[in-house]
Structures are given as structure tokens and as C-alpha cells.
Amino acid sequence: MSVEEHRKDIETCFGTSCNFCERNCPVYRILRVKTYTCRGKNRAMLGMIDGHYDATERMADVVYTCTLCGACDVHCSMDNTDGFIELRKELVNKGLARPEYKDAVERIEETGDVYGRNIDTSRLFEDANDGEIPMYLGCQYKGNKNEVLDIIKVLAKMGIKVKIADDESCCGYIAHVLGYDDEAADIVDKFKEAFPHENFLTLCPSCTMFTQEAMALNSVHTVKHVHDLVKSGKVKLKNLDMDVTYHDPCDLGRRMGIIEEPREILRAMGVRIHEMENHGYFSMCCGAGGGMLITDPELVEDMAKQRMKQAIDTGVDILVTACPTCESTLLTGSMLARKEYKKRVKVMSIWELLDEALD
Numbered sequence: 001m002s003v004e005e006h007r008k009d010i011e012t013c014f015g016t017s018c019n020f021c022e023r024n025c026p027v028y029r030i031l032r033v034k035t036y037t038c039r040g041k042n043r044a045m046l047g048m049i050d051g052h053y054d055a056t057e058r059m060a061d062v063v064y065t066c067t068l069c070g071a072c073d074v075h076c077s078m079d080n081t082d083g084f085i086e087l088r089k090e091l092v093n094k095g096l097a098r099p100e101y102k103d104a105v106e107r108i109e110e111t112g113d114v115y116g117r118n119i120d121t122s123r124l125f126e127d128a129n130d131g132e133i134p135m136y137l138g139c140q141y142k143g144n145k146n147e148v149l150d151i152i153k154v155l156a157k158m159g160i161k162v163k164i165a166d167d168e169s170c171c172g173y174i175a176h177v178l179g180y181d182d183e184a185a186d187i188v189d190k191f192k193e194a195f196p197h198e199n200f201l202t203l204c205p206s207c208t209m210f211t212q213e214a215m216a217l218n219s220v221h222t223v224k225h226v227h228d229l230v231k232s233g234k235v236k237l238k239n240l241d242m243d244v245t246y247h248d249p250c251d252l253g254r255r256m257g258i259i260e261e262p263r264e265i266l267r268a269m270g271v272r273i274h275e276m277e278n279h280g281y282f283s284m285c286c287g288a289g290g291g292m293l294i295t296d297p298e299l300v301e302d303m304a305k306q307r308m309k310q311a312i313d314t315g316v317d318i319l320v321t322a323c324p325t326c327e328s329t330l331l332t333g334s335m336l337a338r339k340e341y342k343k344r345v346k347v348m349s350i351w352e353l354l355d356e357a358l359d
């Protein structure tokens, strides 16, 4: 697939110009500049394909100012975000990607970790090396020992004994979405070498999606696995009698359709869900996707605050989610929203609630 192969879709967009895509674009809702909408990006792409102008750094800025959340795709008949990744590849080939992205990809190639840390998972999680089910942590959880140990404890309470790899390596998702495909292929090879499993559990929605789609592996997000156990009656949960709102991580909900599963787990714990204005397939990104955390932290914070305002508007005090990146981003958003709207909404992971609901 190339940018050129998206021509038909882009021309359709040019013809309709319906603008439905801008409605829930988290970037556009902050910046209010139409160039940054999905339609704006498609326009830029068409001009480049038609040879009206060469790609420029300015164009790269527009293309990379996008969380790749897919909210535009659900308002449109086309897969626009696939085209954006193709466009990013072109920009990388032309040397126009932002230098911070190149640095990030080089860090991953050198260390197997998006943050450039050398983490020996065999030592960190030495008590979780003898389970039956392999579990891939991913870069976001790998350095968060206490949270991972808590999740392992919760899973053990349900009879799920996981096995953490000795020295896992980044799955390659970040390099792929930044447009560094050759580098992503090498990173995928290293991932497979360190983690030679076909069937395994995952904790990060993006790792799950990428290992399924790009590598055809049978990865299962652990929330889905837990849901199946809860639904079959094999796991009994206590009634927590709580009111929360649930934030759908883009890759888990919109991309993989795991929308009802976390909600059914929450309901099985006696948790009442008060939906935000945007939820399910029409959920709104926390702001951290698409590599924006690397180059646009302030815009990411604004998007996280925007999402937390929706949580505040539900009237509940707790937001629950099932993605480590959303969790940390929304935590910041919660602090910022508290300052502005004088109301605190606590951000919790679904694992914390499960811990409370299990003996």
C-alpha cells in the first residue's frame, strides 16, 4: 500500500468535503484549525500526489499532529488513518520526519525499549517466570514493576498464572506508526526472538493490535481473557457498589471492538457506568497516540484535560480505563482539569477494581 493507492479515497474526500470527520477529532477540537483535520491531511496528500507541491516540513508538522485515534474513520466511509501512516512513511523517506522520532526509533533499536531503558524483566519479575500462560508487558508496563506485580497478583487470584519473558523487546508498533517501516521490521524480528510465542496475553492495547495485525499472532488482551472467565461463571466478583465512567482506549475499543467486555466486567462487580459524551466506537482519545507524546506534550495535556472534562460532566468521581498509556496521560489530564474546573476525577485501572472485588 502506498500514498498513491489511497488516491481514490482522497479524491472522494475532496469531492464530498463533508467534514463529518472533524466532529470528534481531539486535535481539531483543541487547535480549531481545519488543516489539522482528517480532511486537511487528505488535501495535503492529494496536492503532493498530484505534484502540485513537494512535501515540506510544514506538511510533516500537520501529518504528525495526529493521535491516529481513528475517530475520523468512524465518521467516514474510508480508512483515513491507514493513509496517514503511508504518508508518514513518505515523509520519513524524504527526510522530513521530526528528528525526535528518528531518535526514538534509534533508541528502540539499541535497547528494545521506547524510553531507552535497559530493563532485565527476568530479574524484575523473577517470581512470575513459572506460569503457564506467556504474557507480554510492552514498553509502558515493563518499567512499572509495582503495577505489573499487582496485576499478576490479581490474575493469580483468578487462577491465571502468567509467565513473563526473560528479556522482552518492543513489539515495533511505535516505529510502524511513526512511518519507519524498515526499522519496524528489524524491531519485530528482535521482538520475536525474545518472545517466541504464538499464543499469549497482553496488557497494552496497541501491542495487542499490532501483534495480531502485523504478525498474525494469537495475542489476547488480558481484559478479554478475564471477561471470558467472568462470563463463564468461573470467577466470582464481589459487589463494589460504585459509580464510575469508563474510558475506551482507542486501539482496544474502536480498533479491536473490545467495548462491551470491560463494561461487563465492571457491571459484574456491581459498578454502575455513567457514559461520557464520547464512548465506545465514538470514544475520544486521551491524546497520547500516534507518537504525539514524543513531540507535542503540551497538546497531549490539553487533549487529556479535554477528555477529563467529559468525565467531570458525568458527575462521577472515578474514571476507569484499561490501557497503561491512557491511564498515565489521563492522570495528568485529571490534575489539569481539577485546577480549571475545581473538580477531581480519580483515574483508576480496571485492575485496581478487580483487586478490590476478588478475595
Ligand code: SF4
Residues within 6 Å of the ligand: 012, 013, 014, 016, 017, 018, 019, 020, 021, 022, 038, 039, 042, 072, 075, 076, 077, 078, 080
Ligand atoms: S468525513 Fe471523510 S470524506 Fe468527509 S471530509 Fe472527512 S475524511 Fe473527507
Ligand code: SF4
Residues within 6 Å of the ligand: 021, 024, 025, 026, 027, 028, 036, 037, 038, 065, 066, 067, 068, 069, 070, 071, 072, 073, 081
Ligand atoms: S486520527 Fe484522530 S487525531 Fe488524527 S485526524 Fe483522525 S480524528 Fe484527528
